[in-house]
Amino acid sequence: MSKKDSFIADQRGAVAFETILVYLFMITSLLLPLADVAVAGLKFNSAYQALRDMGQRTQYSTPDATDPASISTWQSSLPATVDGYPVSATVYCGDPGTVAPCAGTTFPKYYIFSTSFTLSPMVLGSLLCSTCPVNYKQRFQ
Numbered sequence: 721m722s723k724k725d726s727f728i729a730d731q732r733g734a735v736a737f738e739t740i741l742v743y744l745f746m747i748t749s750l751l752l753p754l755a756d757v758a759v760a761g762l763k764f765n766s767a768y769q770a771l772r773d774m775g776q777r778t779q780y781s782t783p784d785a786t787d788p789a790s791i792s793t794w795q796s797s798l799p800a801t802v803d804g805y806p807v808s809a810t811v812y813c814g815d816p817g818t819v820a821p822c823a824g825t826t827f828p829k830y831y832i833f834s835t836s837f838t839l840s841p842m843v844l845g846s847l848l849c850s851t852c853p854v855n856y857k858q859r860f861q
Contacts, residue, residue, distance in 0.1 A: 748843075756841040760848055763837045770802040771833045771856035774809070778831065782860060791828065805835040830859040 778798075795809050811831045833856045841848045 752843045756839075756844040756848060760839055760841070760852070763839065764852065764854065766803065767805050767835050767837045767852075767854040768856065770805040771807065771835060771854060774798070774802050774807050774833050775831075775856055775858045778809075778858075802835075805837065808834050810834070828860050830857060832857045 781794075781797075791811050795811065798807070798809050800806060809831055810833075811828050813828050834853065836851050836853045838851050839848055840850070
């Protein structure tokens with residue numbers, strides 16, 4: 721038996737070489753996209769929780785609904801950022817689409833808090849948003 725034939729017949733190291741290829745495939749096609757989705761989910765949850773915290777704060781300091789000036793004063797008194805996210809508040813009166821300031825006879829119905837967060841995905845750049853908006857809507861009690 722020649723050295724060449726014995727080398728071809730002896731394939732004990734083939735699994736070790738194939739394992740490296742399988743690991744590289746799994747990391748690039750499964751784990752990196754999964755990490756992108758996980759980071760996006762965690763950032764979304766964090767931004768949404770910041771909006772919920774703002775909603776909780778407004779439950780305890782609601783504006784005077786009979787005075788239109790108090791609504792704009794209330795909006796300007798809200799903090800600009802919550803947990804590092806810039807938050808904007810919009811008050812709606814009556815039907816959706818009627819934006820603040822409300823008239824003296826029209827009471828505020830609900831408010832919407834908005835923010836956004838940025839993503840820089842490693843693999844899923846074309847599928848995930850780079851600046852993702854988040855909204856939180858709540859009715860006045």
